[in-house]
Amino acid sequence: MRTIFFKNKPVIICAKSIGGPKECAGDIGEFIDVKLKDDMLGEQTFEKAERQILYTAFSECLKSSGKTENDLDAILAGDLLDQIITATFATRNFKTGFLGLYNACATFTESLTLGSVLIDGGYMNNVMCGTSSHFSSAERQYRYPLELGCTRPPQSQWTVTGAGACILSNKGEGPKIVCSTVGRIVDFGVTDANNMGAAMAAAACDTLVTHFKETGLSPSDYDLIISGDLGTLGSRILKDLTWEKGWDIEAQHVDCGEMVYHIDEKDYQGGSGAGCSSMTFCSYFYKRLKEKKFKKILLMATGALLSSVSSQQGESIPGIAHAVSVEC
Amino acid sequence: MRTIFFKNKPVIICAKSIGGPKECAGDIGEFIDVKLKDDMLGEQTFEKAERQILYTAFSECLKSSGKTENDLDAILAGDLLDQIITATFATRNFKTGFLGLYNACATFTESLTLGSVLIDGGYMNNVMCGTSSHFSSAERQYRYPLELGCTRPPQSQWTVTGAGACILSNKGEGPKIVCSTVGRIVDFGVTDANNMGAAMAAAACDTLVTHFKETGLSPSDYDLIISGDLGTLGSRILKDLTWEKGWDIEAQHVDCGEMVYHIDEKDYQGGSGAGCSSMTFCSYFYKRLKEKKFKKILLMATGALLSSVSSQQGESIPGIAHAVSVEC
Numbered sequence: 134m135r136t137i138f139f140k141n142k143p144v145i146i147c148a149k150s151i152g153g154p155k156e157c158a159g160d161i162g163e164f165i166d167v168k169l170k171d172d173m174l175g176e177q178t179f180e181k182a183e184r185q186i187l188y189t190a191f192s193e194c195l196k197s198s199g200k201t202e203n204d205l206d207a208i209l210a211g212d213l214l215d216q217i218i219t220a221t222f223a224t225r226n227f228k229t230g231f232l233g234l235y236n237a238c239a240t241f242t243e244s245l246t247l248g249s250v251l252i253d254g255g256y257m258n259n260v261m262c263g264t265s266s267h268f269s270s271a272e273r274q275y276r277y278p279l280e281l282g283c284t285r286p287p288q289s290q291w292t293v294t295g296a297g298a299c300i301l302s303n304k305g306e307g308p309k310i311v312c313s314t315v316g317r318i319v320d321f322g323v324t325d326a327n328n329m330g331a332a333m334a335a336a337a338c339d340t341l342v343t344h345f346k347e348t349g350l351s352p353s354d355y356d357l358i359i360s361g362d363l364g365t366l367g368s369r370i371l372k373d374l375t376w377e378k379g380w381d382i383e384a385q386h387v388d389c390g391e392m393v394y395h396i397d398e399k400d401y402q403g404g405s406g407a408g409c410s411s412m413t414f415c416s417y418f419y420k421r422l423k424e425k426k427f428k429k430i431l432l433m434a435t436g437a438l439l440s441s442v443s444s445q446q447g448e449s450i451p452g453i454a455h456a457v458s459v460e461c
Numbered sequence: 462m463r464t465i466f467f468k469n470k471p472v473i474i475c476a477k478s479i480g481g482p483k484e485c486a487g488d489i490g491e492f493i494d495v496k497l498k499d500d501m502l503g504e505q506t507f508e509k510a511e512r513q514i515l516y517t518a519f520s521e522c523l524k525s526s527g528k529t530e531n532d533l534d535a536i537l538a539g540d541l542l543d544q545i546i547t548a549t550f551a552t553r554n555f556k557t558g559f560l561g562l563y564n565a566c567a568t569f570t571e572s573l574t575l576g577s578v579l580i581d582g583g584y585m586n587n588v589m590c591g592t593s594s595h596f597s598s599a600e601r602q603y604r605y606p607l608e609l610g611c612t613r614p615p616q617s618q619w620t621v622t623g624a625g626a627c628i629l630s631n632k633g634e635g636p637k638i639v640c641s642t643v644g645r646i647v648d649f650g651v652t653d654a655n656n657m658g659a660a661m662a663a664a665a666c667d668t669l670v671t672h673f674k675e676t677g678l679s680p681s682d683y684d685l686i687i688s689g690d691l692g693t694l695g696s697r698i699l700k701d702l703t704w705e706k707g708w709d710i711e712a713q714h715v716d717c718g719e720m721v722y723h724i725d726e727k728d729y730q731g732g733s734g735a736g737c738s739s740m741t742f743c744s745y746f747y748k749r750l751k752e753k754k755f756k757k758i759l760l761m762a763t764g765a766l767l768s769s770v771s772s773q774q775g776e777s778i779p780g781i782a783h784a785v786s787v788e789c
Contacts, residue, residue: 135558207463211563215543215544216543225648231564231781235545237544315559
């Protein structure tokens, strides 16, 4: 069994999001809590700017929860940079336990899954989960430094500059986490580091079909089935693959990557990055769940498990996706 | 509270270790299960060799457990390379859930902690935990490529080429995990990427003192208090710092990094790396626990949370340590 059911249903008592200028100008921009005018935040390097972004998400989230640092038992976080250095340095300012996670852009739902286990099992009372990404640091990390001015192919996505953080608690008001399906690594054989959507789609399909089989639910049981950052091309592949397995998710499926920008040619296939699903969930979806406009959603962040070394050594790009079921 | 108590005490039903030629020639060499004669395992790159090492630990561990891949609910793993690419590609061969973790050389006890929570809470029945490192890939990742032939300063440590993997289960025979203290990030202000022991010692002290306070235990309740890879210098700092806080661990303390080689001048401060604590625990300590030569030990892997970018950007090196209490 890869699906975990939570008897006590951990509560997401608060969530905060932060986004860069491009993200705030996008379709969900009005829902983002902290709207940046400068994606460098006055810092000298992209990496330090990203760190400030995640730190801001954490501190705004903690502030709005009415809790103090001492109430938090742990922070579960990760990001795309080498050695998850953003999450580490953003957490360094807090006197709380730290559990560093990495499943690329699927890290946010990995953190919600493990955070829920810690809360639901009675091991902790409050944990904070969060992930971030930054367009400029991610380009340098995974593809080419921006200063080179490389052209981008049409199948590429635009890494979200932003972060989302939320606090899971054993009591309080808010949307609840019902169950979680842990993803496995699926390698679709894609070797193009610009074509992440295709690389992740098969893993997303595997998790989704496993979720339906193990829970007995069907797509129509959800108001929305939300993939993390498959983008336009990857989303189409997911829908095709899932349809081939006997499930039609056309009516329920949306993708954070497709939603986050007002997609035109310049955005290519839409947004991506570890901050894509967390920023979108902690802004638009969290607010809509609180308003009860959505009653039950499945959030499935998707990750492409490559490094620059694995790409250079000719490896294909395996994908992973973890799905978390949230209801209000 | 940062200490988690396990009511059902997850059982470590099996553990397997693998080590390179230098590790097998060291003081615990005879206890290592798979003794490599060639640390490249016939591969063309250090990274691919490390991947084979972790994969071998996983498959040997699964084989010896008498369980099949289908019995495993998840693999919790991590390593030192960018985007934990070793753990990802070693896990790609298994059809099981994957939860990628990163807390540098503290990842092994992070995996035991989260694995125990999953088992103890009844969420999963069997999980495999493991970490690896490789001297040559780590040098290239964190310091200089070996081909440059840089000299090593006396405070440096030697990254272990090896891995350890174990299976935690809700039933069966073997040493049991009693409780776990989650570490927090402590920055001692060290900026020398060659002096990891000093960078991690303060975090180790913080976790250890928190463990004693929250459990009510004292050093003499343990046969051994085992730090991960502080090395000779770091171990001395840990003992000093802990003594200043009112606890004397001199009689119980050993360090995997100090044990793993027969330390002479060429080994500098001893071993380090995410594979240091996992290889040592899954070989020497696991066998001694099974023989009941040790009844109760505290394993505290220690991690230095740096990346090459954070070092180049002048950041200090924060440390973290997670402690896991194991009894037979």
